[in-house]
Amino acid sequence: MVVGDVTTSTDVLIIGAGPGGYVAAIRAAQLDLDVTLVEKGEYGGACLNRGCIPSKALLNGSELATEAGQAEELGIYADPTVALDEMISWKDGLVDQLTSGIEQLCTAAGVNLMKGTAEFAHENKIRIVHQGEGQGSESLKFDHCIIATGSRPIEVPGFDFDDDRIVSSDGALNFETVPDELVIVGAGYIGMELATVYSRLGSDVSVIEMLEQALPSYQEDIASIVRRRAERLGVDFYFGYTADSWAESEGEAVLTAVPTDEAAHDSEIELTADKILVAVGRRPVTETLGIEAVGVETDAQGFIPTDSRCRTNKEHIFAVGDVAGEPMLAHKGSKEGEVAAEVIAGEPAAVDYRALPAAVFTDPEIGTVGLTEDEAANEGITPVTGEFQFQASGRALTANRTEGFVRIVAAKETERVIGAQIVGPEASELIAEIAVMIEMGAKLQDIGSTVHVHPTLSEAVMEAAQNARGKAIHRQN
C-alpha cells in the first residue's frame, strides 16, 4: 500500500537523533518551539548504538576479567572465563535502556518523533521516506532545520566491510565469539580502544598503523605509555605499514601490508586473521540528504561548515555534531545542538567554549583539554608546565595503577591555565576539573590552593598545578 504524500509543517526540523540532534530537539522544545525529530535508525545515534556507550561497556567488562585474573600480587588467584555472547547481550541491554530513555525524554519534552530518511525537497520543505518497500513518504514544511546526521566509518580500498571478515567498529562491538586472531588497521583511538578490549579477552591482536606512532594525534610521551601497556597485554604493533590487500586462505584471512615509506622498512608483511577491523577514521553522512538541492555548502571532506552559532551558509539551516566537522565528539555535538536550538529561539547563544575536553578509554586512559605546550608556543603564548606522576600518588598505588602523569599547561605571564594532558587511571574523569578551570579563567594558584580530598587521584591535579609554580609538596620542583 502506498501512503499518500501529505504535507504538514513544523518550526524546527531536526535530522538525526544522535547526541547532537536529540539534545537540540529537547532544548528547542523547552523553548516552546514546535519540533520534529526525524531518525532513520535507532535513537541515540552512533554514540549510543555503535560508539561511546557499547565500547565503554566492553572495555569495562574486559577490564574486570583481566584485573581479576592478574591480581596474584594482591593475593587474588582467579582465572575468569568470559562468555562474550553474554557480555554483548548485557551491553545490548544497556544500549536499549539508554535509547528508549532518549525516546521518552524527547516525547516528554513534546518533540514530535518521525521515523524515516529525510531528503530536502526545497529550501523549506523536506520529504521523509518511510522505511520498507511501499511504506510511502510524507513532506514536512519547516522554518528552521538542524542537520545532525553524524558520521560513519571510512572504508579502505580493497577492504569493503562485509560483516564477516572485514568489519568496522560497528561490527567489532558485536562479535559472537572472541576472535583468535584480530588484525586492526589504524592505531587511532578507536583502533586502540578495541585492541584493548580484545587483547584483554584473549585475542591475538595485531595493529597496523601508517605512521610511526600509536595514537598519532597525541603527544609521544602520552601515546607511548598506552602503547607499552598494550604491548604488555600482547598487542603486536606494525608501525609504518599500510594495509594493501587481503585474501581468503585455508579458512582464514591473510592480510598483506606494505611499507608506507620504503626507505624505512624493506619488505611487505603478511598477517593471518579471523577478523580484520578497519578503523582509519569516520566521514560525514550527507549523501542521502540532497543538501546540494538547497544550496548548503560542504567542504572538501564533505563536512558542512558552520559559524559560531551553528548556522550553515543558509540562514535557516543549521548543522551540528560530526557532520559539522572535527573534532567528532559526542559532547561537542550536544553543545552545538543546544546552541543551534537556542539561536533558533532567538537567544544570544554561541559555541564559545575555550577548550574542548576529550578522552581515550585505553588502558590507561587519556584525558586532554585545551592547548599542549607546543600548541601554546605556536599561538604565541609562552607556556609553563607542571607535572605529577601517578607513581607518587598514594591513591594510584592502592589502586595498583601507577602508570602515567598529570601535566598542566599555563601561560607563563598570567599563570592562567590553558591546557592539560592526563594519562593514567581515571584520566577521563580527572580532566573535567581542569576544563572548568579553563572556562572560568582560573590561574595555577586557583587549582593549587583548592583543597583536594586525600587520598584521591585528583590530588595529582593539584600537585601538577603547584609544580608549575615550583611549589609541589610531594615531588621535587
Added chain:
Amino acid sequence: MVREFELPDVGEGVAEGELLRWRVEPGDSVSEDQPVAEVETDKAVVDVPSPVNGVVEELRAAEGELVPVGDVIIVFQVDGEDEPDGTEPTPADDATADSGHQTDDEAPTQPAEDTQSEPAVTQRVQVAAPPSVRRLARELGVDISNIADSSLGRITESDVRAHANTDSYSSTQEQSNQQTAAAERQKQQAPSTQSVSSVQARETADRETTVAVPKTRHVAAEEGIDLDTVPTDERKDGEPFVTLEAVQEYAKAQQQAQKNDKEAVAERAAADESARPESRTPYNGIRQTIGAAMTESKSTAPHVTHQDEVDVTALVDARSTLRQAAEEHDIRLTYMPFVMKACAAALQENPQVNVSLDEANEEIVEKQYYNIGVATATDAGLLVPVVEDVDAKGLLEVASETNEKTQRARERSLSPEEMRGGTFTISNIGGIGGEYGTPIINQPESAILALGEIKKKPRVVEADGEETIEPRHVMTLSLSFDHRVLDGADAARFTNSVQKYLRNPNLLLLE
C-alpha cells in the same frame, strides 16, 4: 578603515529612539542597506540600514537603551581605504580577531610589548571570563575582547554590565570602577538591600579579587568592610590593590552613610505599611506619544460629538454578496472599506468638514484630497495608518490597502510616513463592542467618526404605505468635530451624507 555610524533621524525629526534589537553582532559581514538594528521612535518601529559594505566591529548601544539621534551606535570595518591616521593595519585574517586588536590600541594599562607579542588568535584563551559572563556579554551586545582593561584580571559580570552602560570605550581602571559602581547602584534600587544614600555618600566597588597587605585586611575585618567593595585606582601584580588609608576612609564614609540610611528607611517604612501589590511599566515610546497627542487635541479643540444611527441592512446584504467575490482576489472584505468610501463621498459633499486649522496663519485650510486614517488597536497602543485618495480608489483597492496597513500596524512595521497626511479618521470601536463614543480628534484633522457595533434592533419599516416593526441591522455613528471650525449643522449634514451612503450602498457605485 573604521567607519562610525550615528543613529540617523529615522523620521519626523525625532530626537531619540529606543534600540529594540540588534540584528547583527560584531564580526558579521553586512551589505549596504541591510537592516542592522530595530529602533522604536515615538512614532513607530523602524529598521536602521547599514550605510556601507563591511564588517561589524563594535555595537555601541545596548538593546533597550535610549539613544539620542546623532550618537554613534555601531562601528564598521570597511575594506579598501587606508587608515586615515596612518597607523599600521593589523595583520589578521578575520574580522573578529581584527576587532580584538583595534581595542588594544585604546588600552593604556596594557604594556605595549604585550599587544605585539600576542597574535590575535590568543584571545581565545587569553580573555579570562567564565561562560556565564561571556553569555551575558552577548546578551548585552558587548564584545568581550573589547574589555581590554581586565585582560590581566578576570572579566566579571560587573565589568560587562559597566561596559554595556557606557558608550565610550575608554578603559582606565578609575572609570571602570565608577562604571561598576554605577551599575551596582542601579541594581540596588530596592530599599531592603544596600541603601541608596550610602552609595551616594561614597562610591562602592565590586571586584572579584583584591590585593592588600595583612595589616589592611586586619583593619578591614575589624571594621566589617569587604575589601572587594573598597574603591581603588591602584594595582599590584595586575590585580586591584587597596591601601590601609583607603580602607579607613571608606569605613568612615560607610558609617556616616549608614546613619543617614536609618533615618531614610524609618521614613519610608511608614509609607510602606499600606502597600498593595502593583506593577509599573515605563510610560514611553508610542504610549507616551499617544498621551501627548490626545492631551494636545482635547485641550486645544473644543470637542462636540454628534451622534446618530443608521439602518445598514442593505449594506450587510451587499457586503455578504461581495465578500465571496473579494475572496477570489484573496481580499478579506470588512465593513470598513464601505464606510471609508462613504466618508470620502460625504466629505466631497461637505467640504467644510475636510479642513484643518492653521492657527499660525489664522487660516482654515480646505483639503481637496481625501486621505482617511483608520485607528488600529495594537499591543503597543493606538496607531492610525492612512489610506490616501480613498475617493479615487476602488472598493477592493481600499480594502486591500487597509487590510495590509492595519496588519503592519499590529506588527509595528509601519513607517512614520504611512501614518501622516490624513484628512479624516475613522475609529471602529464596534469591532470590540459598544454603541456610542466621544472620540478625540486626530489633529490637525477636524473631525473623527467612531463606529458602533452593528446590531439587530427592532425598527419601524415603511413599505407600501404600511408600517411594520422588523429586525434591522443598525449601526451607531459618533462624530466628534472641532467647534472652532465647524458647527453642529455642518456635522449633522455630514453625518446625514454618510448615513445616505451606508443606508443605500448602491449609491457608492455612482462615486
